[in-house]
Amino acid sequence: MKDLKEVVRLVTLEKKDILLSILFGFLAGLSAVGLFASSGYLISKAALLPPLYALTVLIAFLKLFGFARALGRYAERYFSHRATFSILSHLRVTFYKRLEPTAPRLFQKYRSGDLLARIVGDVESLQNFFLRVYYPPVVLVIIFLGTIVFTSIFSLPVAVVLLLGLVVTGLVIPAWYSVKQRKSSRFVRESRGQLSTEATEFIYGFRDLKIHQQLSEKQEMLQQASHLYLQQQEKDSREMLASHSWNTFVTLMVSWVVLGLGAFLVSSGDLNGLFLAMLVMISLTVFENAAPMAVLPAHLEDSRRASARLFSLVDEEKTENGTKEMDASHAPSIRMENVSWRFPEEPRQALTDVSFSIPAGSKTAIVGASGSGKSTIFQLLLKFHAADAGVVKVGGEDIRTLDEESLWAHTNVMLQENHFFFGTIRDNLSMANEGATEEQQQAALASTGLSFSLDKQVLEKGENLSGGEKQRLAAARVFLKGKRLWLLDEPTSSVDTLTERSIYDRLFRQAQDDTVILISHRLNGLEKMDQIIVMEDGEIQESGSYEDLMSRRGLFYEMKQIEQTILA
Amino acid sequence: MKHLSRFAFADRKGMTLLILTSLLIGASVIGQSYYFVAIVDRIFLGQQSLQDVLPLFAGLFLVLAGRTLFTWLNGKTGIRLASKAKEHYRHRLIEKMSRQSISTSVTGRSGQKVSVLMDSVDELDGYFSRYIPQMIQTLIIPVMILAVVFSAHLYSGLIMVITAPFIPMFMAIIGVMTKKKSEDQMEKLSAFSGQFLDTLQGLVTLKLFNRSHRQQEEIESSSLGFKTATMEVLKVAFVSSLMLEFISMLSIGLIALEIAIRLVVYESVSFFTAFFILILAPEFYLTLKEFGSAFHTGRGASGASKQLEETLNEEDHSLVWGDQRLTYEQPPALSLRAVQFQYEEGFALDPVSVDIPAGSHLAVVGKSGSGKTTLLNIFSGLLPPSSGDVDVNGRPLYSYKETDWFNGVSYISQHPYLFSGTIAENMAIGVPGASREETARAAEKAGLSQLLETLEDGLDTSIGEGGRGLSGGEKQRIALARAFLKKPSVILFDEPTTGLDVKTETVLQRSIQELSEAATMITVAHRLHTIQAADQILVLDEGRAVGTGTHEQLKAELPLYRQMVTMQKGGEGA
């Protein structure tokens, strides 16, 4: 039940609608019983040839019950569904809120298709929790109690039979099925997640699958996942149907017994024959309300699983978020003091004892072998992770005291891989700076050599742009953002030298007084930087100005030599 | 919608079962009413004792058991039918997905495609498991009841015949009204999926641009939008069942009144008949009402069905390959003959002709966006040229068997995708049955040994989604290792060494050099030094081939190329 805690909490938010659903459900159920009872009575009474006016009164009752039932049913459905869909929308938002903080490492833990299956499929399936698990039992019990009290006025034994029937259909059969269900493992939710995961990967990796001729194999896998999911669904439906059928059967048997008992009581003179038809009609109707109990265990189990999948997102060791706003008026200085960091569950440290100091307004390059920890430094500067040891300072403030959103708001970041959203060029640019005018947007594009119209369609992940165009669009985006701290991770790795040149021109013009940290594999042109940090195996191997490093004849010099020979 | 019913009726066995069970259910409904009434009649009016009516009780028991059994069978058949239908449609969707061309594969939103595969197909369930069985029941049971009522009491039968048509008529009107709405609803759901998946992929970017909160609001508003759309459909459904309820109530009331008057005033019917009809009448309308709600479930499928139909009927110019065999004793010679290409909108590649002799190396250079990747896609057979021919060993590429061609090719694209799986699995994609040693050797050639040593599970470390994170250069090298493992006869590399430092790059250049000895190679490069030794260099400028030649030739003849070379050496790039 602990899996459902969060869902129950969200359900109880809809108090008003819950009460209304119960109220109208009760009203509808009881009127139905009243309707059939009075029609049974009516016909028996008519058989005794009463005066017509007596029948008219009864018929009026009949109509009254009929209307009450129809309206009650309508209102119950309306309110319960309204509540349900509010609950679902809360669920989606809650799920997203949980998901969002894990963003930098999200895909190390989860797969996109699986997350999609959760927020769509699992959330959808939870609508049954409210509609079929949460409130129907309450309605059922109230209706039965009312009916049984009414019946007992005419015949106690019949009332007892009804009570027994309630116990069997409302408790015994559901309990039996839920025990059965526990034993037979059902994986509807899991197999759905599986199919969605595979399908998403199939779509994302389509090009590589095609190139490597793996399409038919993956297709086969998808078909199998689909088959498994269907099998589970079918099994599920069949079990529900079986439980439903047993329920109906017991219900009909109760009416059968009521009839038999009634017949016995009438013939022994303990019951007025006038009421026999009415009692039978009551028993036939009241159990309509017990029918939902048949599918309750299945829905409960399904909801439990869905809820567990939704709320099992491991809580990331949350880096404590500070409250200090970043000072936006100055370019900040950056410091790292003896910083070490190890990715969770990794044996090796990604950064060991890293210390450097970057004065406000200076330009720094980070170079080093692939995998030496350059991008990791950025991740720590952006508070994606909290250092295991040491202190990171931005603008003289310990980064732990800074509000992360303020930090992001005041930093121009270009990651090694930049994402573009389905939409237009304008959409993708205006996320950086909503205030930017069309002219500014055009100018930013132009400074990277792009001549796109702002209305040009951008496909998902920028698939209709060339590699270099994507990088240039990302550059235009940060140019528009225009804050005082720049973190650029290989911003021009996929563009040609001519374009690279114009991007850097614009960058250094705009960032003249700003703090810039640039990760680069190209050593050409680093002469202009104030400081170069050379990384090797997660440690700073050496740092200093270009001349310093060249005269020291260390790693940088060696790299430079290599570059010289290949460029020669 | 039509194709759904056609599918259902094509299943002869299922249909027969549905009809048969419906007949039996109808019979048990009538039997049940008969026995109930007979028992009450004899006890109440006939003053008989319990013993006298025992046979009737036995009959009633059998009929009740039968009703449950047949209803169960009917339901089971429906479930089976729904499963079959879902399997059928999903199967076709998956097939369609894997046959699509590369240019179609990048259009649209992935989440939306997944949603069609998952949600739209699931949405069909109700149509087959509820609507179809209920429809058949409705065609059969009311008619049976009507026949019985007619034979028992003509006037009640007439009332039923007159009132019943209101129900389907009413439903038809409402069905038309909700059609659009239910289609909207399905579209909203898949749009939500599309947006959510895109959001997930760009979550870090969103955070860095402080857009994540906005996204949360969007999720909220789109799921509220979905709520509204669903409620719209449901409201109509509820109102319509309210109306059906009223119609059936009024009709039953009318019948009851008529019977009561005949029973009391004219004494022209017996209690037995009266009670019998009064019990049958609700059953009659119940079937009709249930059809009403099943009808709505079925309607819900119309949005899904429309989406499925659209997806399945989408035109796609998937390539047609021939069945000429292609073997690779020798690396093949490739050539382009006046190859032209045009994306649906925008960029066009002007006619290019070039010959790449067997075993030689062509490098493609040009500014960003000049069409290098496009050209490589054409070479690889992923994009069919709009006109002109790609020739392999003097025959058109598309005359060969697709698998034969790709078996000999390693194409490492600009943004290779790493699948969720181990490093070894990712490397061995396209080389089934690669041995452990070969894999390790390929990894070494890709400069991955050092990384692998630091990993506890080495080659068995899982990467991709749901696995360990890697640095940009590491991902690139794993993708490249695929080629080292495959040892292809045709190498197509799109900027193989982007994101690598000079040291690592040198190691890789050596491995690539080694690999290319037994292959025809085409590489795209921004870093010109990596291709100086190429046999031919093709310079592209805004989709035009402006020059072909060796490094020395081009340097001497082509100002654009010369400029590129000087810039690179110029030392003032940054």
Ligand SMILES: Nc1ncnc2c1ncn2[C@@H]1O[C@H](COP(=O)(O)OP(=O)(O)OP(=O)(O)O)[C@@H](O)[C@H]1O
């Ligand atoms: N999410 C992660 N989990 C575990 N290890 C990681 C993760 N991301 C990176 N690493 C490891 O940390 C090390 C440093 O990675 P980082 O991304 O900082 O390298 P880099 O210097 O930016 O390299 P490149 O030039 O290739 O981008 C690498 O060995 C990498 O495998």
Ligand SMILES: Nc1ncnc2c1ncn2[C@@H]1O[C@H](COP(=O)(O)OP(=O)(O)OP(=O)(O)O)[C@@H](O)[C@H]1O
């Ligand atoms: N699927 C597509 N649909 C429409 N246009 C496209 C598509 N893919 C690429 N383009 C456009 O075609 C042009 C050439 O793209 P291509 O990827 O071939 O360039 P490239 O030379 O490889 O550039 P880069 O060096 O930046 O990777 C670009 O202007 C790009 O926007």
Ligand SMILES: [Mg+2]
């Ligand atoms: Mg990096």
Ligand SMILES: [Mg+2]
């Ligand atoms: Mg390209």
